[in-house]
Every structure is written in structure tokens, then in C-alpha cells.
Amino acid sequence: MPKPKVAVHKFSSCDGCQLAFLDMGEDLLTLTTQVDIRHFAEAGILGEDEPVDIAFIEGSISTPEDEHRIKRIRANATLLVTIGACATAGGLQALRNLADAKAWTAAVYASPEYISSLDKVQPIRARVPVDFELWGCPVNSRQIVAAVGSLLNGVVPVDERDKVCMECKRQQAVCVVVSEGKPCMGPVTRTGCGALCPRFGRACYACYGPAENPNTEALGVRLHGLGLIGREIAQQFLGTTNQTPVFLDAAQRWKDTP
Ligand code: SF4
Ligand code: SF4
Secondary structure (H helix, E strand, O other), X not given: OOOOEEEEEEOEOOOOOHHHHHOOOHXXXXXXXXXXXXXXXXXXXXXXXXXXXXXXXXXXXXOHHHHHHHHHHHHHEEEEEEEOHHHHHOOHHHHHHHOOHHHHHHHHOOOHHHOOOOOOOEOHHHOOOOOEEEOOOOOOHHHHHHHHHHHHOOOOOOOOOOEHHHHHHHOOOOOHHXXXXXXXXXXXXXXXXXXXXXXXXXXXXXXXXEOOOOOHHHHHHHHHHOOOOXXXXXXXXXOOOOOOHHHHXXXXXXOOOO
């Protein structure tokens, strides 16, 4: 039996999610015995237009060239899986959707006419059908190993949609809201990170995107009670996963509250 063919593609992003593949350690060696990697530029393997069984996509769509390339990749892939906050929810570069990107370009570059970018940054599913999404900024090797294992066995990967708070309790971390009054986004954010930030005394900043049934209104009221004004509460929802409708709605509702 020929091995399934896999590709890893990069769009507008920082490359951090592709590192989750390279950071797999021994699992990467095992993976290479099970799949035939046909394109992975960060690892030096080039074959962008080859037909594959699974295409993993990092990054969001932010240039006209991106629009054309993602359509080619979709046409060449049986399954398309997005990895990371940029691909699933726009990433930090999508914050320009909230501003006048052309004015920024004109202010930053001496010759802005050479900059080719779309007015709006979009997640991958806004442009082509996506079969599965792995959330996080960055995704971690555990997620990649689990998803690849499921896909190679013809099983839909587990969609982890619990809230970070659930994981926080499982890990026996001390709640930073209760103990230190920090503005934690864990109550509305999906898990997958192992509650990494709270375990180190940091507030979650929602990089895994919205959890199942997120109560953004209740969290906004709690953040207000901690002393944040509306604009600061809106910013809490506009991190790397800012292009998710539920977080955009929450930011819109809170932004003008004193
Ligand atoms: S999701 Fe985060 S780590 Fe991954 S490519 Fe985007 S900015 Fe980098
Ligand atoms: S620290 Fe954050 S994630 Fe953990 S229980 Fe408290 S609010 Fe939830």
C-alpha cells in the first residue's frame, strides 16, 4: 500500500504552528514512516502543487496571491486541515480589519503602491471548504499527533471544545481571577493547551478561540467588575482569534461601555 501523501502549507503567519510538526521529536520519525511528506517548505521539502491526501494549512488569507494559492491547494487535497489561530480565526494580522489598512500602509511604507494586500484578512474557511480545524496559537505537537493518528485511521479527530476552566481544574491550577483578580478569558475559551497560562499564574488570553456555548456577556460583566472599562474588555476579545463571530460580537457590545 502506498503511504498517504501529506503537505504542510504556509500563508500569512509567523511559522510557529509548523514548528509543532518539527517539535514532535520521536513522533516525527514515526510519522515519516507512516506518511509521505510531499511539501513542507520549512523542512526543505518542496512540491506545492502535488496532489495529497491531507493538506495542513497554517496562516490566513491576506494577499491576492493567497486567494489563488489556497484554491489550488484545496483542489489538490482530499482533506484540508487548518492549524492555528491565524488559519482558523485570522490571527493578529486580522486586527487590520478593524482599521483603515490602506492608511496604515501609506503611513508605514515610502512606496505603498508596491504593497499588494487585501483590505480584509480572512481565515481559511472563508475562502475554501475546511474538513477539520485545530485551534491554538500555536497549536501543539500533542494536537497534531492526535489529529494525524485519527485521520490516518479514517476517524474524525476529537474536537476539543471544553472551556479552559475545565482543564484548569483538572490540572489543579489556582484560579488567577479568584486569587489575583487577573482578567482571564478561560471561561469562554476552548481548551487544548492544558491550561498552560493559568498554570504559570497568567490569565488566559483566548488564543484557542471560543469554547462551546461561551457566555461572553457574563464574562464581560465579571471583567467590568475587576475594573476594566468597555474598550479594555473589547480588546480582551480581540486577540489572535479576533475573526470569530462570537468574539467580534462581544467586542462590539462592550467597546463603548464606560
Ligand atoms: S497561530 Fe500563532 S503561532 Fe501559529 S502561525 Fe499564527 S501567530 Fe504563529
Ligand atoms: S484561571 Fe482562568 S481558566 Fe483557570 S479557572 Fe480561573 S478563569 Fe478559568
